[in-house]
Amino acid sequence: MAFEGLAERLQGPMKKIKGKGKVSEDDVKEMMREVRLALLEADVNFKVVKQFVKDVRERAVGQEVMDSLTPGQQVIKVVNEELTQLMGGEQSKIATAQKPPTVVMMVGLQGAGKTTTTGKLALHLRKQHNRKPLMAAADVYRPAAINQLETLGKQLDMPVFSMGDQVSPVDIAKKSVEQAKEEHQDYVLIDTAGRLQVDEDLMTELDEIKAAVQPDEILLVVDAMTGQDAVNVAETFHERLGITGVVMTKLDGDTRGGAAISVKSVTGQPIKFAGTGEKTDALEPFHPERMASRILGMGDVLSLIEKAQTNVDEERAKELERKMKTNDLTFDDFLEQLSQVKDMGPIDELMQMMPGANKMKGMKNLQVDDKQIAHIEAIVRSMTKEERDHPSIMNASRKRRIAKGSGRNIQEVNRLLKQFEDMKKMMKQMSGMQKGKKKGGMKMPFM
Amino acid sequence: MSFFKKMKEKLSTQTDSVTDKFKDGLSKTRSSFVGAVNELVKDYRIVDEDFFEELEEILISADVGVNTVMELVDDLREEAKRRNIKDAENIRPLITEKLSELLVKSDEDTRLNLQPEGELTVVLFVGVNGVGKTTTIGKMAHQLQQEGKKVVLAAGDTFRAGAIEQLEAWGARVGVDVVKQQAGTDPAAVMYDAVQSAKSKKADVLLCDTAGRLQNKVNLMNELEKVKRVITREIPDAPHEVLLVLDATTGQNAMSQAKTFGEATKVTGIVLTKLDGTAKGGIVMAIRNELDLPVKYVGLGEGVDDLQEFIPEQYVNGLFSDVVDQKAEEEQRS
Known part of the structure; x- marks a missing residue:
């Protein structure tokens, strides 16, 4: 299939050598061919792929076979490690200047999502770091770009510095920093206009802004869907400006995001944030090690846990976990879970983070929107206490009553009951997986 | 007739300025x-x-x-x-x-499917975020206007901050009317208004902007289907074109975009933007090879006139003019 993910593609060849006691050079070769194609299809730059494949092959065929691993596991381990390495090892944070304000310049191509990201970053700084950011509208070229930032500012209740579109962006940047100093704002986020890396005049303008405000951080905003050209973009912006970090946007799409690997490997600068949705709070710190394991199909377990921690009441979670394991989940739990999940973010996003979820039938294209959730809530609320606790007693007349009570039709009631059963099964599977994990340490789900 | 000679002949029917733009x-x-x-x-x-x-x-x-x-x-x-x-x-x-x-x-046929004189042509623009839908509409409005058409724009991106203002700025620059409602309104309602307004103004072309959306968001794709349905309800054979705007710097995800948008909204053609910025015009070939969708327009620069009708022969010539010239000559002689 054309759009299978890196994870799925890699799982094929890896499965093949899974049962083998020994991996021949041919096995490695065949696997590396798949790895190469998968990475290329994921838009990782071909030069980067070449080097990657070479490194892995050398290490895989080489000496480092440990006693505790089969050669098959060994190869996967190497692929995973190299990929993590390539993505930048550890997570890195946004800079803080010794003397405020910290000046952050946002740069990138047109349409990468700079303005949106500026708004998201401002919110992130306020919410997660308790900072007071000022956003500066220095995109004087695109019609209504300033307006866009001002609207975002209003939405977020965040100050925006602008001088209209008749002033040079260099002056706007300078004045915005001055104002931040006066008003004791501790971050200034300068939203610059999108530009092509080959546009000499506009690149010079960035040089000038940089010289004028001495930014502590220059973030290159890159669309995660970018193709092979990502390398040129990143290289040029980096050579020219010395970027200090990258923000990958639109990672909530179905792109495989190979650009992340390319950008990281040519600039050597860390990817600091990931844009994961349209809402203003959909900006997350980028975790390279997690992204690598997500690519390899191990799921983004850590992200999920972190997300859950900030939102879910811990005691309730424990209770739920017990119920998941013993498999006596009721519709009341379901309802409660639903409302907590709603606070966490889109369910499909959460599902993607779960290990093996993309391999579960029907899970891959799982989509839930907020209206659907409201409908589900209505259906569950129309059930009696007994029905919620013991869904097995459901019969045609009960279903009819529930449908009427909730204003939905019987098919929807049936579907929900079916989904609920499926979910219970899945929970059981997953709690099984977690147990396996405790025993085997870092074991991969497909092994 | 032989391949390159045929191509050369097609090229000779076009003005040098177009050939140069492509080059x-x-x-x-x-x-x-x-x-x-x-x-x-x-x-x-x-x-x-x-x-x-x-x-x-x-x-x-x-x-x-x-x-x-x-x-x-x-x-x-x-x-x-x-x-x-x-x-x-x-x-x-x-x-x-x-x-x-x-x-x-x-x-x-890579040309825009325009209705006969006196009838309204509705063009719906769809695509993911940041590909240049609004800009493309602005440029296309300018061109159609130059050709003497009466153009109306519909500000259907009610989601992104500043999108309506961006389209309005284009409307003012080009000198065409923009139908809009407040940010956050149902885009289908905007479309309804726009169609009514374009009809009563006896406009020739209505260009409809929509919010950028990632193709894997089912609810947003549903919204788009609804927008399209509303247009069709008002004018049965409309929209006459559904143009998918693709960013030329996009990698293989472009294929996924073309497929999903194609299914949801019956895309009739593709606009490939920012082709001048990328060294990788290759995605055009992948699209042509794997999908049955014509590329109708290409963005070859930032200027208002740099949105060009896609002419495959010009594209090939723009890339391989030396080979084309040489081979055409050889074929001529033989």
Whole structure:
């Protein structure tokens, strides 16, 4: 299939050598061919792929076979490690200047999502770091770009510095920093206009802004869907400006995001944030090690846990976990879970983070929107206490009553009951997986 | 008639300014991609397996896409064998020919499907975030206006901050009316208004902007279907065009976009933007090879006039003008 993910593609060849006691050079070769194609299809730059494949092959065929691993596991381990390495090892944070304000310049191509990201970053700084950011509208070229930032500012209740579109962006940047100093704002986020890396005049303008405000951080905003050209973009912006970090946007799409690997490997600068949705709070710190394991199909377990921690009441979670394991989940739990999940973010996003979820039938294209959730809530609320606790007693007349009570039709009631059963099964599977994990340490789900 | 001669003839029917626009806009792709092929030919002299492997890499690095590249190179291998081509220099025209075949499909109409005089043509623009939908609409409005058409714009992106203002700025710049409602309104309602307004103003063309959306968001794709339905309810055969706007710097995800948007909204054509900025015009070939969708417009620069109707022959010529000229001459003589 054309759009299978890196994870799925890699799982094929890896499965093949899974049962083998020994991996021949041919096995490695065949696997590396798949790895190469998968990475290329994921838009990782071909030069980067070449080097990657070479490194892995050398290490895989080489000496480092440990006693505790089969050669098959060994190869996967190497692929995973190299990929993590390539993505930048550890997570890195946004800079803080010794003397405020910290000046952050946002740069990138047109349409990468700079303005949106500026708004998201401002919110992130306020919410997660308790900072007071000022956003500066220095995109004087695109019609209504300033307006866009001002609207975002209003939405977020965040100050925006602008001088209209008749002033040079260099002056706007300078004045915005001055104002931040006066008003004791501790971050200034300068939203610059999108530009092509080959546009000499506009690149010079960035040089000038940089010289004028001495930014502590220059973030290159890159669309995660970018193709092979990502390398040129990143290289040029980096050579020219010395970027200090990258923000990958639109990672909530179905792109495989190979650009992340390319950008990281040519600039050597860390990817600091990931844009994961349209809402203003959909900006997350980028975790390279997690992204690598997500690519390899191990799921983004850590992200999920972190997300859950900030939102879910811990005691309730424990209770739920017990119920998941013993498999006596009721519709009341379901309802409660639903409302907590709603606070966490889109369910499909959460599902993607779960290990093996993309391999579960029907899970891959799982989509839930907020209206659907409201409908589900209505259906569950129309059930009696007994029905919620013991869904097995459901019969045609009960279903009819529930449908009427909730204003939905019987098919929807049936579907929900079916989904609920499926979910219970899945929970059981997953709690099984977690147990396996405790025993085997870092074991991969497909092994 | 032979391939290159035919192409040359088609080119001669067009003005030099169009030919130059394509040549200029594709200069980056030409120098990196065609340059790489030329280097390769120089380096190898003799065609062997390594040659094809490197060619594969060059094509992939231009975003042509793994599947298309594999097919193309396999094809070349066979053809080279069949014609007994061993000299690398002689394979250059063959590469040009194969790539051209991908692009130039004779039976295809790449022009905008405009309705006869006196009837309203509705064009709906769809695409992911940041590809340049609003900008494309602004430029297209300008061109249609220049051709003497009465144009109305519909501000259907009620989601992104500043999107309505952006379209309004274009409307003011070009001098056309913009139908809008407040941010956050149901875009379908805006479309309804826009169709009514365009009808009563006796406009020729209504260009409808929509919010950018990632193709894997089902609810947003549903919203788009609804927008389209509302238009169709008002004018049964509308929208007459559904143009998917793609960013030329996008990699293989462009295919996913074309497929999903194609299914949800019956896309009739593609606008490929920012082609001048990328050295990788290859995605055009992947689209042409793997999907049954014509590319109708290409963005070859930031100027208002740089949005060009896509002419496959021009595209090929923009990339390989030297080969095209040379071969056409040879064919002429023989």
